[in-house]
Amino acid sequence: MNRILFAKSGRAVFISHLDLMRTMQRAFIRAGVRIRHTEGFNPHPYMNFALPLSVGVESRCELMEFALEGEAGLSELPARLNAVLPEGIRVLDAYESDTKFKYIKWLDIEAHLFYYNEVHPAEELAAFFAGPELVMEKRTKRQTARVDIKPLIASLTVSGVSPSELLLTARLSAQEPVLSPAQLIEAVRQLSPALTPDFVRTKRLEVFDKDMNIFR
Amino acid sequence: MDDVLERILLKVQKPARYTGGEYNQIIKDKADVDIRMAFCFPDTYEIGMSNLGLQILYGAINAEPGMWCERCFAPWGDMEEEMRRVRMPLYALESGDPLFAFDAIGFSLGYEMAYTSVLNMLDLAGIPVRSADRRSLTPLVFAGGTSCVNPEPMADFLDLCAIGEGEELDIEILRLLRKAKAEGWDKPRFLREAAKIPGVYVPSLYEPEYNGDGTLKRVARREDAPEKVTKRIIEDMDSAFYPTNAIVPSTEIVHDRVVLELFRGCVRGCRFCQAGFVYRPVRRHSTAFLLDKARAALESSGYEEITLSSLSTSDFKGLAQLTDGLLEWCEPRKISLSLPSLRADNFSMGLMERVQKVRKSGLTFAPEAGSQRLRDVINKNVTEEELLHSCRVAFEGGWNTLKLYFMLGLPTETDEDVTAIARLAEKVLHTWREYAANKSRGVKITVSTSMFVPKPHTPFEWEAQTGVEEYLRRVKLLRESITSRSIVYNWHEPHVSLIEAALSRGDRRMGAVIEEVWKRGGRLDSWTDYFSFERWMDAFRACGLDPDFYAARERGEEELFPWDVIDVGVAKRYLARERREAYAGRVTPDCRVKCMGCGANCLLKRGGCDE
Numbered sequence: 001m002n003r004i005l006f007a008k009s010g011r012a013v014f015i016s017h018l019d020l021m022r023t024m025q026r027a028f029i030r031a032g033v034r035i036r037h038t039e040g041f042n043p044h045p046y047m048n049f050a051l052p053l054s055v056g057v058e059s060r061c062e063l064m065e066f067a068l069e070g071e072a073g074l075s076e077l078p079a080r081l082n083a084v085l086p087e088g089i090r091v092l093d094a095y096e097s098d099t100k101f102k103y104i105k106w107l108d109i110e111a112h113l114f115y116y117n118e119v120h121p122a123e124e125l126a127a128f129f130a131g132p133e134l135v136m137e138k139r140t141k142r143q144t145a146r147v148d149i150k151p152l153i154a155s156l157t158v159s160g161v162s163p164s165e166l167l168l169t170a171r172l173s174a175q176e177p178v179l180s181p182a183q184l185i186e187a188v189r190q191l192s193p194a195l196t197p198d199f200v201r202t203k204r205l206e207v208f209d210k211d212m213n214i215f216r
Numbered sequence: 217m218d219d220v221l222e223r224i225l226l227k228v229q230k231p232a233r234y235t236g237g238e239y240n241q242i243i244k245d246k247a248d249v250d251i252r253m254a255f256c257f258p259d260t261y262e263i264g265m266s267n268l269g270l271q272i273l274y275g276a277i278n279a280e281p282g283m284w285c286e287r288c289f290a291p292w293g294d295m296e297e298e299m300r301r302v303r304m305p306l307y308a309l310e311s312g313d314p315l316f317a318f319d320a321i322g323f324s325l326g327y328e329m330a331y332t333s334v335l336n337m338l339d340l341a342g343i344p345v346r347s348a349d350r351r352s353l354t355p356l357v358f359a360g361g362t363s364c365v366n367p368e369p370m371a372d373f374l375d376l377c378a379i380g381e382g383e384e385l386d387i388e389i390l391r392l393l394r395k396a397k398a399e400g401w402d403k404p405r406f407l408r409e410a411a412k413i414p415g416v417y418v419p420s421l422y423e424p425e426y427n428g429d430g431t432l433k434r435v436a437r438r439e440d441a442p443e444k445v446t447k448r449i450i451e452d453m454d455s456a457f458y459p460t461n462a463i464v465p466s467t468e469i470v471h472d473r474v475v476l477e478l479f480r481g482c483v484r485g486c487r488f489c490q491a492g493f494v495y496r497p498v499r500r501h502s503t504a505f506l507l508d509k510a511r512a513a514l515e516s517s518g519y520e521e522i523t524l525s526s527l528s529t530s531d532f533k534g535l536a537q538l539t540d541g542l543l544e545w546c547e548p549r550k551i552s553l554s555l556p557s558l559r560a561d562n563f564s565m566g567l568m569e570r571v572q573k574v575r576k577s578g579l580t581f582a583p584e585a586g587s588q589r590l591r592d593v594i595n596k597n598v599t600e601e602e603l604l605h606s607c608r609v610a611f612e613g614g615w616n617t618l619k620l621y622f623m624l625g626l627p628t629e630t631d632e633d634v635t636a637i638a639r640l641a642e643k644v645l646h647t648w649r650e651y652a653a654n655k656s657r658g659v660k661i662t663v664s665t666s667m668f669v670p671k672p673h674t675p676f677e678w679e680a681q682t683g684v685e686e687y688l689r690r691v692k693l694l695r696e697s698i699t700s701r702s703i704v705y706n707w708h709e710p711h712v713s714l715i716e717a718a719l720s721r722g723d724r725r726m727g728a729v730i731e732e733v734w735k736r737g738g739r740l741d742s743w744t745d746y747f748s749f750e751r752w753m754d755a756f757r758a759c760g761l762d763p764d765f766y767a768a769r770e771r772g773e774e775e776l777f778p779w780d781v782i783d784v785g786v787a788k789r790y791l792a793r794e795r796r797e798a799y800a801g802r803v804t805p806d807c808r809v810k811c812m813g814c815g816a817n818c819l820l821k822r823g824g825c826d827e
């Protein structure tokens with residue numbers, strides 16, 4: 001399979017996952033790069049994204065899988081796609097891979113937490129996450145369950161940027177089960193409401209397999 | 217991106233509508249730009265970005281050195297609320313700059329129900345809604361589009377109106393504005409000069425006077441403002457700007473595909489149809505030009521669908537050649553071709569097979585009236601045999617859903633004409649029973665009706681609208697006449713049509729009503745989520761005007777109309793003759809069969825229409 005590594009930032013963070021698929025599909029056509037279509041009644045280009053990205057979240061580690069048709073070379077693909085992608089979506093690399101997306105286990109993120117009205121020292125938030133367990137209510141499609149998210153956090157640090165802004169970096173479980181940055185903040189809201197930030201800006205940094213090797 | 221904007225975008229639905237940044241958007245260096253225009257579409261992003269006119273004018277203006285045209289759309293209610301809460305002025309998508317920083321703000325007015333959104337957008341931008349309250353030269357607020365064929369209802373709010381096709385006209389206006397800015401003209405001087413550009417109507421140079429009965433008495437003109445403003449057209453279509461590098465939205469819009477405009481105008485003269493008269497005469501692209509531009513537009517956009525767009529696409533000479541040429545290119549690339557607005561009369565198997573090869577979409581026919589008598593009155597030159605033949609072809613070809621559009625309340629309509637709609641639908645159903653290729657899947661025939669809206673610059677501009685109660689009585693009659701379960705009947709709500717009728721033939725006093733509706737919360741009135749009939753009626757009452765005076769009043773043949781100042785090419789006496797022909801039940805041949813001398817040929821430098 002062929003894969004691209006791409007970044008999504010700036011205005012493009014508001015492009016939804018569904019719209020991103022359409023956007024990528026059109027970009028390949030504009031680039032004149034043919035990719036394999038699915039079989040069946042309604043054939044469409046085969047494209048598979050690793051971990052769907054929420055609207056509003058920036059990323060520099062998005063992965064998309066597809067299969068080139070014909071002659072187009074992988075090495076020139078980033079340049080060809082970047083010439084025809086909308087502002088904010090940038091292909092960083094194109095390569096062959098035989099790994100499977102299900103082997104992605106960890107995700108590095110950073111989150112800027114903004115407090116409009118009060119000042120919270122970084123230590124306060126760090127202490128919150130340092131507890132022996134963090135049992136929160138997690139909503140899944142079917143039910144709400146009480147889960148200890150502590151094992152889903154491989155590492156976490158908090159530092160102060162300014163009196164009204166904290167920077168949180170963490171390595172979170174990417175799937176099975178997932179702990180999204182939004183859920184991490186939700187844990188704060190549930191368990192230590194006073195520390196709930198007024199606004200959070202999140203960015204994905206890197207993906208890893210279970211052995212903490214960078215996943216490609 | 218601005219922090220505040222980022223925060224509110226996370227709270228609203230479909231935020232990608234408010235960010236810009238799409239592929240093919242045009243960003244210019246402000247240092248190289250001396251005229252900045254905001255092209256404003258008074259409806260949502262999804263509707264506005266589907267508008268071919270926007271893509272054409274955006275491209276044409278940006279092709280001018282020193283001019284930068286950006287886009288702006290009406291925010292949905294949730295976004296508006298957030299913007300007002302944080303006091304964020306309405307901004308253009310490309311630069312994110314607030315509208316008040318622009319030299320010109322140009323609205324596209326395609327339909328009357330968008331009027332309140334114009335006021336709302338200006339207000340959201342912190343710009344006074346009334347032209348008289350905007351003292352400085354910039355931002356100049358103007359409008360163009362089909363609704364401007366009667367500019368009077370919006371006259372209080374617009375500094376000027378661009379009448380007709382804008383590719384050349386808009387640029388001429390902006391060039392004059394550039395000169396005015398450079399030479400430090402004040403606004404009145406600019407407007408006086410602008411009025412000399414053919415196609416420019418400056419409302420403030422005209423002052424209407426009314427008779428005791430509310431009708432227009434005369435219009436006083438200031439200085440050397442022209443007595444009539446003649447609409448502008450592009451004569452040679454192939455040499456005009458064509459948007460092959462159209463913006464490709466990053467989020468789904470209404471028409472998410474390449475739209476290929478074949479020609480402007482229509483050779484038919486359906487007497488109810490405003491577009492049919494105000495876009496005359498027919499001007500077309502050559503087939504070679506279209507094939508070339510279609511390929512370029514598909515390659516540049518990456519769209520996998522192309523649709524042919526025109527008032528009456530199947531009237532395009534050489535359509536078979538065009539579709540064959542397109543399919544030859546599209547099929548191997550898995551690009552589908554669609555043909556909207558097919559007329560039921562010359563719908564051929566061949567054409568349908570061509571469309572069908574790639575994808576089969578639903579079929580819509582618009583006979584408009586149920587009986588032959590009434591179709592003759594409105595000059596809808598399609599016979600029952602032709603319609604049924606087209607249906608037969610469709611059913612044999614495997615189609616099993618069909619939509620039929622009709623209007624209720626057309627001039628001279630009787631109850632027999634209404635029930636004839638039901639009989640016609642039943643004949644269509646019978647045709648299916650007889651000829652369907654595959655009956656096992658069943659059939660669905662949808663009949664839709666809407667209340668007829670008499671429009672300016674048509675032979676029915678003198679007519680009274682039926683009225684809500686009478687329309688509903690006819691709806692009931694039709695509903696009771698339809699017995700088959702395979703025929704579904706949908707009727708459009710008549711209240712919007714009543715307001716539309718009042719606005720479309722409104723005079724300058726209507727501005728007060730529009731402003732009142734907006735002040736009471738009106739905007740996005742073409743959406744049922746927002747339209748409130750009570751709000752409109754309250755506003756009419758508050759302004760001492762009666763919507764029925766505009767909508768439901770039959771005018772005398774000699775009455776002076778507010779829109780008479782606009783010359784769309786077709787002479788008023790021609791419209792009057794067509795009206796008499798309508799009442800006599802006589803049809804008028806189309807422009808190809810015989811030129812009936814409507815007057816629109818005078819818009820062409822070459823003098824005569826060629827179709």
Ligand code: SF4
Pocket residue numbers: 482483484485486489490491492493527528
């Ligand atoms: S065919 Fe008739 S209804 Fe259609 S655009 Fe032409 S004039 Fe209007």
Ligand code: SF4
Pocket residue numbers: 496497498807810811812813814815816817818825827
């Ligand atoms: S001048 Fe004649 S051919 Fe031209 S639009 Fe009018 S009726 Fe048709």
